[in-house]
Every structure is written in C-alpha cells, then in structure tokens.
Amino acid sequence: MDSQRMQAAGIRTAEVGAATVRSVLQLPGEIRFNEDKTAHVVPRVPGVVDSVPANLGQVVKxxxxxxxxxxxxxxEQRSELQAASQRLALARTSYAREQKLWEEKVSAEQDYLQARQTLREAEIAVSNAQQKLAANGAGGGGGALNRFELRAPFDGVIVEKHLAVGEAVQDTTQVFTISDLRSVWAEMRVAASDLPAVKVGEKATVKATAFSSSATGVVAYVGALIGQETRTAPARITLENPEGAWRPGLFVNVELTASSQQVPVAVASSAIQRLDGQNSVVFVPVKGGFRAQPVRVGRSDPQTTEILEGLKSGQSYVTEGSFMLKAELGKATAEHAH
Structure with a gap:
C-alpha cells in the first residue's frame, strides 16, 4: 500500500521507542463552593426589614x-455617638477657656487639669461610640437614626436569601449567602490505600459527568484523619471557574497521576488490537501491506502501552487505522474459511 492510499484510509505509522507510562488514579467527586470565598451574611444587629433590593442569583459588587x-x-448607638460628640464639643470649649485663664494666672492649675481630663474622657467616649457602630457595619449614618444598611462583603453571587420585607431578624440570623464562583472546589473521598498518590500541590484533571468538559487544578487539601465508617479521607482541588461552568453540586471524575515510569519499548495504546478476544497484536508495515505482529504487553495508560515482547525500538508500526486493518483481516479470514 503506497503513502497516498494509506493516507486515504486514515492509516498513520510511527516508530517504536521509549516512553513514560503513567498510572492514573480516578476518584468520583463533587463541585462545592469555595468556602474561603463564601460568606454567610448576618446583619449583626436585630431589626425589622424595610426593603430588600438584592435578589437570589444576583451578581453583586x-x-x-x-x-x-x-x-x-x-x-441607640447613633444617639450615644451624637450625645458624646456634643459633650466633646463642650469639653473642647471649656478646655480652651481654662487653658487661657491658667496661662494668664487667673485660675488655678487644678481647674485647667480637670478641664483637660474631661476633654480626654469626652474624646474616648466619642471614639468608643464610633467603634461600636463600625463593628456592626452601621457607620454614622446621614438619615434616620434607626436605619441600618446591610452591604455585600465582597464581589460574588447571592446563592441563598432568607429574609423578606416586614420580617424581624436577629443579629445572628443568616440572611444571605454570597459566594465568589470564579473559584470552586472539587471535593472527593480518598481511600487509605490511595492516599500516598494524593499530595497537596499535585496537579489533577477534573472531568464533568453531565457534559463534555474538563479542567486542570491543584490539590489544595488532603485530610489528616481517616473516617471511622468510610475509611476514607477528604481531599479537594481548587478550580478556576471564570465562565461559571463548574456549578456547585455537579458530579465530576478526578484523575491524578499515581506514578510514572520510563519504559524502553512502548507504542501508542490505540495501536493495540486483540485477535479472537485474547491475543494482543500490533500491525506493522510489510512489503505490499501490513502484518499483525503478536506482542506481549506490560504496563499501560490511556496513551501509552509498554511492549515486553514482539517489537523492537525503532521498528515502524500502525498508530491510527489499526482497527480497520483488524476488520479487513477478519474479513479475509472468514472468506478463506469458506
């Protein structure tokens, strides 16, 4: 068969040579929220809901x-701040007056020191009132004293909403959950026997089970404890998710390289065919066509298969189109039998 006919038939050849065979560990997993970029928002103060401009699923800044x-x-806290601010203004005026009188030797030093102490206490009271409001995220406020505005802590998507207008909420009530879905976790359970192959920093391939898509991530965490009932340890991979395709709750398959080894003689795994469902063969070019060469295979992965017997390094073999050659061989054998 000449090169033009080989190309038309989709047959490609390559040379046998050394290659790396990788042992792949496959684990089922599930996409979860990146908890490092997820916030369970609470109001931090009790109150009654006046309005809720944010909606479930909304992207917020x-x-x-x-x-x-x-x-x-x-x-009450804003009233406290206002009262403290007024006392501070009065204390500053009194201090300035007492300082001037003391410098002019009109009043006693004790009156001046008392005014200075009162000023320091007024400054502390204002600072304390400001910090109380800041701790609750309330701020000084420019409108009604009782108005509290709940705001997003970071960019993200509202994935949970648990409040409505007119509802009374407590300071610990979880009213929103916001998650930055540009980064998610792929979580899986790892059997004790497979733990040596799963290391923090190891690259992994995550494949969706519901659609044809894959992504590469890095193992970010491997649990230190084995579950008493499951006899597995939790592990997770951090995935970048700029398009939002990896949705929390999606089932995935995680592939990690358990080990890799260099072998001296190897072929593409697609070149291996089985005759009669048992004997492994590789098709090699000979004068006028191709011959099914029996081989003994060793280690393999989806891309590469080690050859222990039957082929030598540098020998030409069929990498693509071997299945068609197998079909032709089967047809010729059947015709010969008849």
Missing part, C-alpha cells in the same frame, strides 16, 4: 446594598 433594616439598637 463589594459594598453593594443588600437590605435595609430598622434597628432600635442602631438608633
């Missing part, structure tokens, strides 16, 4: 308004 509450606690 850091600082974007999620909900507005009326909170008696916030009103």
């Amino acid at each position: 850091k600082g974007q308004l999620l909900a507005v509450l009326s909170s008696a606690a916030v009103s």
Whole structure:
C-alpha cells in the first residue's frame, strides 16, 4: 500500500521507542463552593426589614446594598455617638477657656487639669461610640437614626436569601449567602490505600459527568484523619471557574497521576488490537501491506502501552487505522474459511 492510499484510509505509522507510562488514579467527586470565598451574611444587629433590593442569583459588587433594616439598637448607638460628640464639643470649649485663664494666672492649675481630663474622657467616649457602630457595619449614618444598611462583603453571587420585607431578624440570623464562583472546589473521598498518590500541590484533571468538559487544578487539601465508617479521607482541588461552568453540586471524575515510569519499548495504546478476544497484536508495515505482529504487553495508560515482547525500538508500526486493518483481516479470514 503506497503513502497516498494509506493516507486515504486514515492509516498513520510511527516508530517504536521509549516512553513514560503513567498510572492514573480516578476518584468520583463533587463541585462545592469555595468556602474561603463564601460568606454567610448576618446583619449583626436585630431589626425589622424595610426593603430588600438584592435578589437570589444576583451578581453583586463589594459594598453593594443588600437590605435595609430598622434597628432600635442602631438608633441607640447613633444617639450615644451624637450625645458624646456634643459633650466633646463642650469639653473642647471649656478646655480652651481654662487653658487661657491658667496661662494668664487667673485660675488655678487644678481647674485647667480637670478641664483637660474631661476633654480626654469626652474624646474616648466619642471614639468608643464610633467603634461600636463600625463593628456592626452601621457607620454614622446621614438619615434616620434607626436605619441600618446591610452591604455585600465582597464581589460574588447571592446563592441563598432568607429574609423578606416586614420580617424581624436577629443579629445572628443568616440572611444571605454570597459566594465568589470564579473559584470552586472539587471535593472527593480518598481511600487509605490511595492516599500516598494524593499530595497537596499535585496537579489533577477534573472531568464533568453531565457534559463534555474538563479542567486542570491543584490539590489544595488532603485530610489528616481517616473516617471511622468510610475509611476514607477528604481531599479537594481548587478550580478556576471564570465562565461559571463548574456549578456547585455537579458530579465530576478526578484523575491524578499515581506514578510514572520510563519504559524502553512502548507504542501508542490505540495501536493495540486483540485477535479472537485474547491475543494482543500490533500491525506493522510489510512489503505490499501490513502484518499483525503478536506482542506481549506490560504496563499501560490511556496513551501509552509498554511492549515486553514482539517489537523492537525503532521498528515502524500502525498508530491510527489499526482497527480497520483488524476488520479487513477478519474479513479475509472468514472468506478463506469458506
């Protein structure tokens, strides 16, 4: 068969040579939220919901308004700040007056020191009131004293929403869950016997079971404890997800390289065919056509198969189109039998 006929038939050849055979570990897994980039938002103050401009599934930016509450606690804290600010203004005026009188030798030093102490205490009271509001995320506020604005802590997607207008919420009520879905986790359980092959920093391929898609990630965590019932350890891979294709809850298959070894004689795994369902053969070119060469195979992976007997390094063999040659051989054998 000349080169033109080989090309037309889709037959490709290559030379036998050394290659690396990789042992692949396959584990079932599931896409989960990246908990390092997921926030369970609580209001931090009790109150009644006035409005909820944010919706489930909405993409939000850091600082974007999620909900507005009326909170008696916030009103009290802002009132405290206003009162402290007024006392501070008065203390500054008194201090300035007492300082001038003391410098002019009109009043006693004790009056000046007392005014200075009162000023320091007023400054501390204002700072304390400001920090209370800041800790609750309330701020000084420019409108109603009881208005509390709940805002997004970072860029993300609202994946859970648990409040409605008119609802009373506590300071620990989880009202929103926001997750940055540009990064997700692929979580799996690893049997104790497979743990030596799963190391932090190891590259892994994640393949979706529901559609044809794959991505490469890095093992970010391997659990230190084995479950008493499952006898497995948790592990996870961090996946970049800029297009949002890897949705939490999606089932996946995770592939990791368990080991790799260099072998002196190897062929493409697609070149291996079985005759009569038992004997492994590789088709090699001979004068006028091709011959099925019996081989004994060793280690293999989806791309490469080690050859222990039957072929030598440098020998030409068929890499693509061997299945068609096998079919032709079977047809010729059947015709000969008749």
